[in-house]
Amino acid sequence: MARATVQDVAKTAGVSVGTVSRVLNGSPAVSASSREKVAGAIRQLNYRPLASARDLRRDRTMRVLALSKNLDSPVISEAFRGFGDAAAEAGYVSLIAPTSGDLEREQQLVDMLRNGSVDGLILFSPTMPDEDVEALAEQLSVVQVCEIVDSEAAFGVSIDDRQAAYDITRHLIRTGARRLAMIGNQAARSGRLREQGFREALSQAGLTAEQTLFATGTFDFHAGRRLARELLAMDRLPDAVFCGSDTVAAGCVREITDAGLRVPDDLAVAGFDDSIQAEMCVPELTTIRQPAYDMGRVAFQALLERMTGPGAHRRGRTFLPHELVIRDSTKIQ
Amino acid sequence: MARATVQDVAKTAGVSVGTVSRVLNGSPAVSASSREKVAGAIRQLNYRPLASARDLRRDRTMRVLALSKNLDSPVISEAFRGFGDAAAEAGYVSLIAPTSGDLEREQQLVDMLRNGSVDGLILFSPTMPDEDVEALAEQLSVVQVCEIVDSEAAFGVSIDDRQAAYDITRHLIRTGARRLAMIGNQAARSGRLREQGFREALSQAGLTAEQTLFATGTFDFHAGRRLARELLAMDRLPDAVFCGSDTVAAGCVREITDAGLRVPDDLAVAGFDDSIQAEMCVPELTTIRQPAYDMGRVAFQALLERMTGPGAHRRGRTFLPHELVIRDSTKIQ
DNA sequence: AATGATTTTGGAATCGATTCCAAAGCCCCG
DNA sequence: CGGGGCTTTGGAATCGATTCCAAAATCATT
DSSP, X not given: XXXXXXXXXXXXXXXXXXXXXXXXXXXSXXXXXXXXXXXXXXXXXXXXXXXXXXXXXXXXOSEEEEXXXXXXXXXXXHHHHHHHHHHHHTTOEEEEEEOTTOHHHHHHHHHHHHTTXXXXXXXXXXXXXXXXXXXXXXXXXXEEESSOOOOSSOEEEEEOHHHHHHHHHHHXXXXXXXXXXXXXXXXXXXXXXXXXXXXXXXXXXXXOOSEEEEOSSOOSHHHHHHHHHHHHTSSSOOSEEEESSHHHXXXXXXXXXXXXXXXXXXXXXXXXXXXXXXXXXXXXXXXEEOOHHHHHHHHHHHHHHHHHSOSSOOOXXXXXXXXXXXXXXXXXX | OOOOOXXXXXXXXXXXHHHHHHHXXXXXXXXXXXXXXXXXXXXXXXXXXXXXXXXXXHTOOSEEEEEESOSOOHHHHHXXXXXXXXXXXTTOEEEEEEOTTOHHHHHHHHHHHHTTSSXXXXXXXXXXXXXXXXXXXXXXXXXXXXXXXXXXXXXXXXEOHHHHHHHHHHHHXXXXXXXEEEEEOTTSHHHHHHHHHHHHHHHHTTOOOSEEEEOSSOOSHHHHHHHHHHHHTSSSOOSEEEESSHHHHHHHHHHHHHTTOOTTTTOEEEOSBOOHXXXXXXXXXXXXXXXXXXXXXHHHHHHHHHHHSOSXXXXXXXXXXXXXXXXXTSOOO
């Protein structure tokens, strides 16, 4: 029992393929009686228009794709939810694919945009070099989220990572910390911006970083533990450590606690993202809330504009407001 | 600058479209000189075959899709990694889309299989009724993972949830627990199987459940806390509580600890999944390891068989071995 | 050099849905 | 009843890549 085609429906309904197509696409130029006959035939044959044929003719797919390294990041999963909701409202199907940081896999997925498998692309954390992102955005509909290449061609949505790191570092200083350390991720552009904000806040207070550690491989709970161990091995402990993510901060807190020290009394810890991990941690983490859901929504809006909008593409970045969330992993006042 | 077509490439290379297509598809029936000319033209025009045209003609897309409620579950993200790796090895592109438990969204995504946007579908946690899954699997290539409808037509991969719950409950009993409680998720088929295993282990030991609580909305950290509060309000505390997920167990541990009680001395806690949360928890959780990555791989293999295999489809379920991971949230010996 | 076998090529037909154009059908009004 | 305008319809052309068939080119052999 092969798939029914528009021809089969036309024959069954006793009309022409043109009429069937018109019914399918809600054209008003169809009589009620034809509409009914076609609807009946469609039901009878369990007909669905073949996507590839439709896409070929229409020259668009009504599908958009998001690429990220991982799926298990709370920020990404939340941003994708916003993206997906906005996409659905506009009649688009949204898909996501993890690249695992593998360039070849990423290329294969980006090719889906190049070969018209999807109409638009969201990049969360590209592995490819910046100039490739730029070249891609030059021709096709691409929007970056969280990690943004500062480019003419590409459009991006994120928080102001530098400012956010600045804000939370200032909070650490305000609560009395003088010897500050940082555990960051230099592999990510956002990580470098956060380092910058961290250093600016310090130098503005007349301080310098006591220690800055950067993960080499993954930036996760275990990395947090490992790097915290290095902090604990220092001759004189810092007062506070700013971590580039909640997950890493949680690892940090865990290692400190296991060593018999107390957070925040012996060593304050600050995270980033305000993911569920910040609340699961004991003590709960002071962190920066990223408006991930909204970032996703805004990203889709920008993508839609690029896909359908007039020639003049909107460019540059959009920064959404972040929020300092103060909890018990840092000292009071 | 419109997209180049196979016609353009043919003209530029000075050959026919047939030859271009043969080069694209690596047919041996092309002379070296033609091959070179075509390769040059492709590079010059930056040509990519249009997916929709190719898919239409070939009647397949080399794309597969996975559907799940959420993205942020560690089991799902890991299973999808296995699925994606296996897919890539076979030359398929794998995509994932969250449904948010919304039936309409799910239908729209399932339609991607019906209308040939993808060749196969993996279902992690369908929202649609069982008979719909079955009807779908009757006609098209569908494989279930984790949550499996026990059907003739559908093929599925999971662990033996009943047995796993039985095993971990027996461990609780072995370590001295007599008054056991459970916090589960009756909304999921796997949750119901786990409840069954829990009860079987109890009755085999001549015990009955002291308390069984089920989440009504989401099954997450906060739900764990909320339900743990109910346990703590009982006249006489249970010895141990089996939770249907690590995340919920973590919430449970947190609530118990905040109440000034100690895990496992006052109340032992067991989780499920062996996700990173099990290690982030203090004390770390005794739990059941699901071979999520392998489940994903096996699921793709099954899907591939359904997509390309001969008429006789493999049916039924495949159970992969789980593993009891003993940590500090349960008593020793 | 001719013949046959083999390799390589060109180009038309095809996949299925959409769209455009012309023709047919309908309605209304004088 | 005829004709101008409107609605509705049929069907061919189209989107771009693949594939099949026949023709052309090449090669080998005598």
